[in-house]
Amino acid sequence: MLDSKYLRDNLDAAEARLATRGQGAYLxxxxxxxxxxxxxxxxxxxxxxxxxxxxxxxxxxxxxxxxxxxxxxxxxxxxxxxxxxxxxxxxxxxxxxxxxxVPNLPHEEAPVGADESANREVKRWGTPAEFAFAAKPHWELGEALGILDFERAGKLAGARFALSFGAGARLERALIGFMLDLHSERHGYTEVLPPFMVNRATMTGTGQLPKFESDLFHLDDPDYFLIPTAEVPVTNIYRDEIIAAAQLPIRFTAYTPCFRKEAGSYGKDTRGLIRQHQFNKVELVKFVRPEESDLELASLLADAETVLQQLELPYRVVDLCTGDIGFSAARTFDIEVWLPGQATYREISSCSNFRDFQARRASIRFRREEGAKPEFVHTLNGSGLAVGRTLVAILENYQQADGSVLVPTVLRPYMGGLERITPRK
RNA sequence: GGAGAGGUGGCCGAGUCGGUCGAAGGCGCUCGCCUGCUAAGCGAGUGAACGGGGUCAACCCGUUCCGAGGGUUCGAAUCCCUCCCUCUCCGCCA
The missing domain is CATH 1.20.58 (Methane Monooxygenase Hydroxylase; Chain G, domain 1)
Known part of the structure; x- marks a missing residue:
């Protein structure tokens, strides 16, 4: 939410800034x-x-x-x-x-452009492996190994659901544990396990409501929504509160499943784990002083990148342009992992600075010192990482000629020492 | 699900038959005094939002806020209605 007082005096400037998102006349x-x-x-x-x-x-x-x-x-x-x-x-x-x-004002350093073609690649890490054989997509690998079953998942729930078994299920769990441990033990985040269903006020605080209700799974009685990301419950932890300055910055990491209707994406990514109604994600969320938020976004991005580096998965980082930045964000860097099975980079994390946009909606403030006026904090968040897509990347990048899949070294302790996934009997 | 109790300022806790209550009192906190230090003691202060004024600020004025929303009234924290939440007991259950 934008500041009415600011808008009163700077309406034209705000409207011009919003127009860089691709449509104007919001105000x-x-x-x-x-x-x-x-x-x-x-x-x-x-x-x-x-x-x-x-x-x-x-x-x-x-x-x-x-x-x-x-x-x-x-x-x-x-x-x-x-x-x-x-x-x-x-x-x-x-x-x-x-x-x-009305969406957030884009950050002044974000590339200006109408759509993703204007996004700016800012970094590449790792070298995509050369395979002496035709790299398979993860769904073929997973089904052949007996660890993924999309057909039966369809029977249980419908399209865009998955069922995993054995080493597949364990790999998912291993990734969650690995990511949470990394962020909490080495990056200074506090682990938090929030509710997976929330009320309307919470959904409004982070910006999902009122505009994007059709993307959300909703329960009628009681009136709850399934969270589309841990960002929602975790950012709202401090809704309607004034935080003591000494507590800032606050950093949380949370594992949650995420539920999304994916309305409007019919026909896209219909195969495999890439686009599911339910997927697991480890999220990073920060509450910081306004003057620190740019630096905190850089470090949050680095924290997310570390996961891929540890897993030795090649990726690139993209600075989203004004036309591609989400509703609530001012600045967003996407991390895209290399997927050999599809010979392309795919988004695996999205790290954003929301500045005071969510804080104003949710009334999350802090006081610089005793007696000072409360100010809005800046909120940030990013995936660290999308677990399902990480599993996809591992299957495709670590696949072997015989169809088996090597387990990344850092995950082996989480897999009972397992080094290679072979077909399940 | 059944029965009962309750939701007041950062916290605890008063609020009489509705009237001068933003709200007694205590704790905490801030500033000052005092005291070898600390503790204790003394004095003062101590919420937010919105709007207006302003030497545009650390100031002044007004309005609103006693879980949320409605109602009664010249006037409600105090009466009535609806909803939400918390707690206790029973049932059920991971």
């Missing part, structure tokens, strides 16, 4: 709604002040017959206040909805 109705709100508020508050003053006098008057006229007059004033308040409520609801549906 067309702002000026009018905002001035109407202040007008109504001024009148209503003036009448309330009078009502309070007169009511106090009435209260002190023993003989109410002396103030009968005032009582009648205040009855009218109250009626007028009620009318004004009702109108005000409507205007504020419109204004809130407007502000809740």
């Amino acid at each position: 067309a109705a702002f000026r009018d709604l905002d001035s109407r709100r202040r007008e109504l508020l001024g009148e209503a508050e003036g009448l309330k002040a009078e009502k309070n003053r007169v009511s106090a006098v009435i209260g002190q008057t023993k003989d109410k017959s002396q103030v009968a006229g005032e009582i009648v007059r205040m009855k009218e004033v109250s009626g007028r206040i009620k009318t004004l308040d009702d109108t005000l409520k409507e205007v504020e609801a419109e204004l809130d909805l407007l502000l809740l549906t």
Whole structure:
């Protein structure tokens, strides 16, 4: 959510900045709604002040017959206040909805461009392996090894679900443990295990609602949503709180399953684990002082990259352009892992600085010092990493000519010492 | 699911038959005084949002906030309704 006070004075600049996302006129109705709100508020508050003053006098008057006229007059004033308040409520609801549906201002250093073709590759790490045979996609490897079963998953739930067995299931668990240990033991994050279902206020705090409800799995009774990422519950941990400055920066890492409808992606990535309704992810979330958020994004990105480096998986880093950055983010770096089976880089992590956009929605503030005015923190998050896609990358990058798959060295302790995945009997 | 209790300021905790309550008191915290140090003691202060004014700031004024939303009333933390949450007991259950 953008700052109304800022918008009041910088509407054109804000609109121009938003236009770099690819569509403009987000704020067309702002000026009018905002001035109407202040007008109504001024009148209503003036009448309330009078009502309070007169009511106090009435209260002190023993003989109410002396103030009968005032009582009648205040009855009218109250009626007028009620009318004004009702109108005000409507205007504020419109204004809130407007502000809740305007995306974040892109960071001034983000590349400007309309779509992903304008994204800037900023780094490559590792060298894609040369195979002496035709590299297979992970779904073929996984099914041949008996560790992935998409057909039966379809029977159980439907398309875009997976079922894994044996070393496949264990590899998924190993990756979760490995990532959580790495981030909590070496990168200074506190592990947290949040609820996997949340309420509307929580979904609104991080920006999923009100605009993207159709992407979410929803439970009717009670009115809950399945989380699409741990970012949602973890960022909302401090909703409506004022954090002591000494606690900042706060860094959390969390494993959760993620649930996404993937509406509008029909026909894309229909095979394999790449695009699922349910997938596992280890997330990194930070709450920091505003002046630190750019540096904290760099270190968060580095923390996510470390996972791939330890797993010895080649990847590249892409600085997303203004047209490709998500709704709530100001700046985003994607990490894309090399997938030999598809001979392409695929997103495996997305690391973003949201600045005060989520903090303002969720009212997450901090106080620099005793007595100082509360300020909004900056929030950041990134995948560290998407576990299902990491498993995909391991299967495809570590595949052998005989169809077996080597287990990355750092994962072997998490796999009971297993060095190679061979067909399940 | 059944029965009961309760939700007040950073925390604990008062709020009488509705009236001058942003809210007694205590703790905590901040500043000052005092004290070899510490502790104790003394004094003062101590929430947020929105709007207006301003030497545009550390200032002033107004409004709102006593779980949330509605209602009654000139006036509600105090009365009524709905919802949410917490706790206790029973049942059930990982």
